[in-house]
Amino acid sequence: MRPSCSLLRRTSSLRLTLSPKLAPSPVAPWPPVRTAFDRWLMSELDELRLVPFSVSRYTSGNWLAKALDLTFAVQRMTVRLLATPAGQSATHGDRKLIEGYADGVVELLDACNGLRERMGELRKYTGSLYAASHFLDQDPRQERISSGVAARATVALAECEATEKRCDELDKLRDFNWRKLGEEIAGNAEVLAPAHNHQASTDASTAELREALSGTLAMTQLAVAATWIAVSFKTRRGLPAVQQPGRQASGWTGKLRDLHKAVKEEFEKRRRGGAAVLDELEAAAFCVRSLRRAVAHGDGREVGMSVxxxxRSGPELEERTRSLGQKVDQVYRQLIRMRVMLLDKLTQLSLI
Incomplete structure (x- = not known):
């Protein structure tokens, strides 16, 4: 006996109703397991990005000092991890990673050396600005400056111009391969991705050490590159891109990407306007240009205002240069310590 049409419709309707329930439900991914290093660096990067030191906070010397301070803190944590038992238990499978970290440190050391040279040039710049101001320091009621005073001030201001040219030449000579370093950091972070999966078999302390090494190189790259651009009079180089791994390896990579984007936008505004990125450097450069125009006009009152x-601008730049130089030295010394420890690891592996 043939089933009635109504029975067929009811059976078909029941099948359609039940089929989604009978289908296997997708397995929800496990939440990532954050290391102590990852949680700490995420918090620090948030603070560094959001605290408004000024309207253009990323172009102030105060912000750059904070960025270098964080870099130094990340390095210290990594050095401590390198000294732990996990840091001493590297295997032959870790050799390529360790070599990559050690090579990245060399490139960052070279960049820090360039920054130390730049700070020396900026000290000369402020010295020449002081000299020009001293020669021109006179009674503001005097309407004209003498030819002798103008000649001495012109020589000092010419030294400022010569310093700007030397810094420009340094920018051309020291063409750091930031992109290559960023790709190496991203490659290392990609290797670390399984450490955040609940099925990972990698020892947690070893995974945290590797993550700290990648985070240290990435943070140092950003802080050193930003400082280098900021203390250039007319930089032709933009902030190097943050190379992201194929998968999201840890929370700090996303936070660092957000920070990089915010800093890059502020830097580009200054660069498009033809100004120095660092607030204190642009203020001093403006004073040099003002003094040069005032001397050329021979107007005593204009000279007095520029002096x-x-x-004010000279001491501010001098203090900022001194502070940033000290922090770059700290970062430089800690990088040397990290490289020595990494090379020791490679030596140990060659003896196994």
């Missing part, structure tokens, strides 16, 4: 500006 007063220089008296």
């Amino acid at each position: 007063r500006l220089a008296r």
Whole structure:
């Protein structure tokens, strides 16, 4: 006996109703397991990105000092991890990673050396600005400056111009391969991705050490590159891109990407306007240009106003240069320590 049409419709309807329930449901991914290093660096990067030191916070010397401070703190944590038992238990499978870290440190050391040279040039710049201001320091009621004073000030201001040219030449000579270093950091972070999976068999402390090494190189790259661009008079180089791994390896990579984007936008505004990125450097450069125009006009009152500006801008740049130079030295010394420890690891592996 043939089933009725109504029975067929009911059976078909029941099948359609039940089939989604009978289909296997997708397995929800496990949440990533964050290391202590990852959680700490995520928090620090958030603070570094959001605290408004000024309207253009990323172009202030104060912000750059904070970025270098964080870099030094990340390095210290990594050095401590290198000294732990996990840091001493490297295997032959880790050789390529360790070699990559050691090579990255060399490139960052070279960049820090370039920054140390730049700080020396900026000290000369402020010295020449002081000299020009001293020669031109006179009674503001005097309407004209003498030819002798103008000649001495012109020589000092010419030294400022010569320093700007030397810094420009340094920018051309020291063409750091930031992109290559960024790709190496991203490659190392990709290797670390399984460490955040609940099925990972990698020892947790070893995974954290590797993650700290990648985070240290990435943070150092950003801070050193940003400082280098900021203390250039007319940089032709933009902030190097943050190379991201194929998979999201850890939370700090996303936070670092967000910070990089915010800093890059502020830097590009200055670069498009033809100004120095660092607030204190641009203020001093403006004073040099003002003094040069005032001397050329021979107007005593105009000179007096420019000298007063220089008296404020010169010490601010000198203090900022001194502070940033000290922090770059700290980063440089800690990089040397990291490289020595990494080379020791490679030596140990060659003896196994």
